[in-house]
Amino acid sequence: MARLRVLVLGSAAGGGFPQWNCRCPICCLAWAGDPRVTARTQSSLAVSADGKAWLLLNGSPDLRQQIMSTPALQPKGEARSTPIAGVFLTNGDVDHIGGLLSLREQQPFTLYGSQTTLSLIAKGSIFGVLDPRVVKQIPVGIDQIIGPQAGLTLRPFAVPGKVPLFLEGETVEIAETETTVGLEIAAGGKRLVYVPGCADLNAGLVARLSGADLLFFDGTTFTDDEMVRLGLSPKTAARMGHLAIDGPRGSLERLAKVQIGRKVYIHINNTNPVLVAGSPERRKVEAAGWEIAYDGMEIVL
Amino acid sequence: MARLRVLVLGSAAGGGFPQWNCRCPICCLAWAGDPRVTARTQSSLAVSADGKAWLLLNGSPDLRQQIMSTPALQPKGEARSTPIAGVFLTNGDVDHIGGLLSLREQQPFTLYGSQTTLSLIAKGSIFGVLDPRVVKQIPVGIDQIIGPQAGLTLRPFAVPGKVPLFLEGETVEIAETETTVGLEIAAGGKRLVYVPGCADLNAGLVARLSGADLLFFDGTTFTDDEMVRLGLSPKTAARMGHLAIDGPRGSLERLAKVQIGRKVYIHINNTNPVLVAGSPERRKVEAAGWEIAYDGMEIVL
Numbered sequence: 001m002a003r004l005r006v007l008v009l010g011s012a013a014g015g016g017f018p019q020w021n022c023r024c025p026i027c028c029l030a031w032a033g034d035p036r037v038t039a040r041t042q043s044s045l046a047v048s049a050d051g052k053a054w055l056l057l058n059g060s061p062d063l064r065q066q067i068m069s070t071p072a073l074q075p076k077g078e079a080r081s082t083p084i085a086g087v088f089l090t091n092g093d094v095d096h097i098g099g100l101l102s103l104r105e106q107q108p109f110t111l112y113g114s115q116t117t118l119s120l121i122a123k124g125s126i127f128g129v130l131d132p133r134v135v136k137q138i139p140v141g142i143d144q145i146i147g148p149q150a151g152l153t154l155r156p157f158a159v160p161g162k163v164p165l166f167l168e169g170e171t172v173e174i175a176e177t178e179t180t181v182g183l184e185i186a187a188g189g190k191r192l193v194y195v196p197g198c199a200d201l202n203a204g205l206v207a208r209l210s211g212a213d214l215l216f217f218d219g220t221t222f223t224d225d226e227m228v229r230l231g232l233s234p235k236t237a238a239r240m241g242h243l244a245i246d247g248p249r250g251s252l253e254r255l256a257k258v259q260i261g262r263k264v265y266i267h268i269n270n271t272n273p274v275l276v277a278g279s280p281e282r283r284k285v286e287a288a289g290w291e292i293a294y295d296g297m298e299i300v301l
Numbered sequence: 302m303a304r305l306r307v308l309v310l311g312s313a314a315g316g317g318f319p320q321w322n323c324r325c326p327i328c329c330l331a332w333a334g335d336p337r338v339t340a341r342t343q344s345s346l347a348v349s350a351d352g353k354a355w356l357l358l359n360g361s362p363d364l365r366q367q368i369m370s371t372p373a374l375q376p377k378g379e380a381r382s383t384p385i386a387g388v389f390l391t392n393g394d395v396d397h398i399g400g401l402l403s404l405r406e407q408q409p410f411t412l413y414g415s416q417t418t419l420s421l422i423a424k425g426s427i428f429g430v431l432d433p434r435v436v437k438q439i440p441v442g443i444d445q446i447i448g449p450q451a452g453l454t455l456r457p458f459a460v461p462g463k464v465p466l467f468l469e470g471e472t473v474e475i476a477e478t479e480t481t482v483g484l485e486i487a488a489g490g491k492r493l494v495y496v497p498g499c500a501d502l503n504a505g506l507v508a509r510l511s512g513a514d515l516l517f518f519d520g521t522t523f524t525d526d527e528m529v530r531l532g533l534s535p536k537t538a539a540r541m542g543h544l545a546i547d548g549p550r551g552s553l554e555r556l557a558k559v560q561i562g563r564k565v566y567i568h569i570n571n572t573n574p575v576l577v578a579g580s581p582e583r584r585k586v587e588a589a590g591w592e593i594a595y596d597g598m599e600i601v602l
Contacts, residue, residue, distance in 0.1 A: 008598035049452025114479035151350025178415035297309035
């Protein structure tokens, strides 16, 4: 027999509790770990009649975190699946629709809402929350040095890449434009290079990485056909604008003889076996002098 | 002396690890809690020269969660402040820009990126990630019954509200339109009403709430001028489209004599003292038969 079940995924208003930039008296309790208050994510419920299929009421920007802490909403069936059958939007505020961004990945579900709200989603003017009177936007050209900003100088450089997935047309071209950039960052005489997405390690790019004190480099997939072999996507890493770690054209081989202080793979896809401590792939990259980035990793150069 | 510091906020690719809808072999390890793998949020670094001011390199959709687990990025100064001085976007992919949604709340910072990427932000077509070939969108009219969806029937109803903040013009009108809706949800003979945002409890709305087995209602602020008194905003709750809990026109008073099975406040702002166990305000709402929602709260009717 159907019973109406409700899970509170998030109980706070926009910004959550504590709010990222707030030291109001109550947020201060939360930041201090006062036992009288409990942290809360942004507003959302999940409802179900059978405890198996769930409908979300609003998708908060914290939705991914909420799914992580809610076993009922985690996939149980096929390789790509979800117990989330749909989402109902009660309005178009950011704290209620931002989580839709976490429900991408080609997963079918149904989105409900008033025509007014769905029109907002279609129009996508949500980034108007970044009020230009408050948030300054500075376009930065390729090789334009900016800073010091927070004591750092930064210089973006073009890396081979493609347009974002949501703007892809019928054909996808890999080009070295400002669509995707890497960053050189310097302070205290040290140089960090950050390239979380890179479709090809050409000679110019290798030269730029040479001599860096620290490199964070695209570690999306281990092999080029990793997603294809797992049946998760028809796309190779190359098609997604990423250079695989392994193989004769991979980053491991291309950077093997380049002088770099510390080399760290980042932007690691969930299919990449380097995520598994002790795996042959992890051992292979570690033996080659690479590290695998982890949340909370801290490096002081 | 400046030293280049790097914090890895997130080391996974788009979707994070595990990914919400994925049961690939490696995600299965994470879902099962296998000690060989560690959960990872989406791609972002923080860099600093002095350990005080930080620059984010990309803003992932997990940014709020990352701030919560990173003391260095938490506010330390004024009532509204942040150590985050700016964000550099290396491209316009969702996993790199979605977190900008978490940096709202009238907080100044600087956004850097190529003209191409900043144009994307301005255009805001990011919600194109919800591919209409995969995600079906169903506009639902006021009082239109939908379902069964996951065994539930749903009926939206208009509640007094205003347009989303990011679409506000010079004047803001409170109206009972489809801009903000409440939801009646039924299964197994029980009825839940969900109203996370409501600017006024008029007679029609009170009649609709009457007899519900469970009500989740707008608990944004305790008093109408709460944000104003704290110096956090010039806006009253009413101006933000919310009805305060307390006061002669508040929801506590308006619903005191209405027959409702369980009454739960949700969408609670970080300034609301009902967040504090044992506070006079918490005791007042509890004495009136209300509960305060919390993340992980589960109710089976």
